[in-house]
Amino acid sequence: MAKAKQDLPRVRLEVDDKALELATIPATQGNHGVVVTPLMSQTGLVALDPGFLNTAACTSEITFIDGDQGILRYRGYPIEQLATQSSFLEVALLLMKGELPNAHDLEAFETRIDKHMYLSDDFRQIFSVMPRRAHPMATLGAAINMMAGFYPESLDPLDPAAVNLATVLMLAKMPTVISYIYRRAQGNALLYPRPGQNYVENFARMTFQLPGEKFEVPDVFYRALDTLLILHADHEQNCSTSSVRMIGSAQANLYMSVSGGVSALSGPLHGGANEAVLNMLSYIRDNEISPKDFMTQVKDKRSGVKLMGFGHRVYKSYDPRAAIVKEQADAVLDALGVKDELLDIAHEVEQVALSDDYFIERRLYPNVDFYTGIIYRAMGFPASMFTPLFALGRLPGWIAQWREMIVDPSGKIGRPRQIYVGEPHRDYVPVEKRP
Ligand code: CMC
Secondary structure (H helix, E strand, C coil), X not given: CCCCHHHCCCEEEEECCEXXXXXXXXXXXXXXXXXXXXXXXXXXXXXXXHHHCCCCCCCCCCEEEECCCCEEEECCEEHHHHHHHCCHHHHHHHHHHCCCCCHHHHHHHHHHHHHCCXXXXXXXXXXXXXXXXXXXXXXXXXXXXXHHHHCHXXXXXXXXXXXXXXXXXXXXXXXXXXXXXXXXXXXXXXXXXXCCCCHHHHHHHHHHCCCCCCCCCCHHHHXXXXXXXXXXXXXXXXXXXXXXXXXXXXXXXXXXXXXXXXXXXCCCCCCXXXXXXXXXXXXXXXXXXXXXXXXXXXXCHHHCCCCCCECCCCCCCCCHHHHHHHHHHHHHHHHHCCCCHHHHHHHHHHHHXXXXXXXXXXXXXXXXXXXXXXXXXXXXXXXXXXXXXXXXXXXXXXXXXHHHHHCCCCCCCCCCCCCCCCCCCCCCCCXXXXX
């Protein structure tokens, strides 16, 4: 429950001999807020907080994280319960609407998604103009932007019907787009979605089925894929989600905003980390480096080497998503009959890191990306597809956060201030007079 107003701290800021009383805003859980809006007009100062370490950009009802306790909840529901009992599309509805859907609403939503998974022949052409070696995230961002051109009736950010349509179109077409990016890179013909086939099954079949062959995998494959999507579905105001909100605050349409999120996610410090983890583990194996020696490199700041898949801005104890993924990794590899020495190396590296003072003092634990790549690899995805899979999972979160932003009556275009530290005024010098 929200903290009673009288229990909130009183915040006074003294600037020289002037005292400014700042309003506070209660959180139902986690950090309460102090409203610094009057700061500049009252004192002439602006707040500086690089990386937004202390700054809330919005209030939100969607996702709660307690980084010290390792807690993650969507709309109040613990991630552990959703990961084991829910489905990805149900979680998508929960994030966007705020409540778990009843059976009728869930089925209607699934049917609507199913109907829109298809991509027109014109849209399919776009995959053939990208070079086969293009990074999948480059094609994915472009494809989502292109949707704005293909579905003009769903662009108006202030029309709820248009936003609902854009929501369904994007969620429905994203698996098809990602499977086409993969098939194009492989040089294989693009397949059509099969009406009535479940979301992740359709996605996996469109991705992996070879001509003249049936695509058959054990149920554990689909369940693990669905779980991984649920685990990635939202993570409050992370870099890509903040980018989506920021772009949307200019009333850019949902596609353009989400495409910006895809760009942010591609970075190795964010969604690109899952690919980077696999590359790191392969490097350790290929160069026969012991986990201990690798850790020596990581701890030497001059080396520029980081332990990818470790550390998090918010989690200062075990990332609850990582705990679920780690448990799944062994089970999935067993069920699929895959033996992967990279999993053994990952276990060893984790053990060495967790007992090393460098990591203990900095409270660095495995994050969600540490083990996901191993599972994706066992399923047959190459490392370059890991971040698009993260994007598929994160899509409902981006959409839910954008939708919350667009109807927020206190919403304003995102426009940070700066503290200018460059040259003061100086006069132009013609080129022939410059030294
Ligand atoms: N390996 C080695 N040192 C690290 C690592 C790491 N993975 N992460 C943090 N540190 C050190 C860092 O050098 C700094 O040391 P010092 O205090 O001596 O300068 C200290 O720990 C604090 O780190 P920070 O960079 O100030 O922390 P941050 O909150 O700004 O960064 C992070 C968080 C996730 C970007 C960072 O931990 C990192 O780069 N991790 C590796 C990349 C990664 O796995 N990213 C995926 C994040 S989870 C999925 C997602 O949300 O996208």
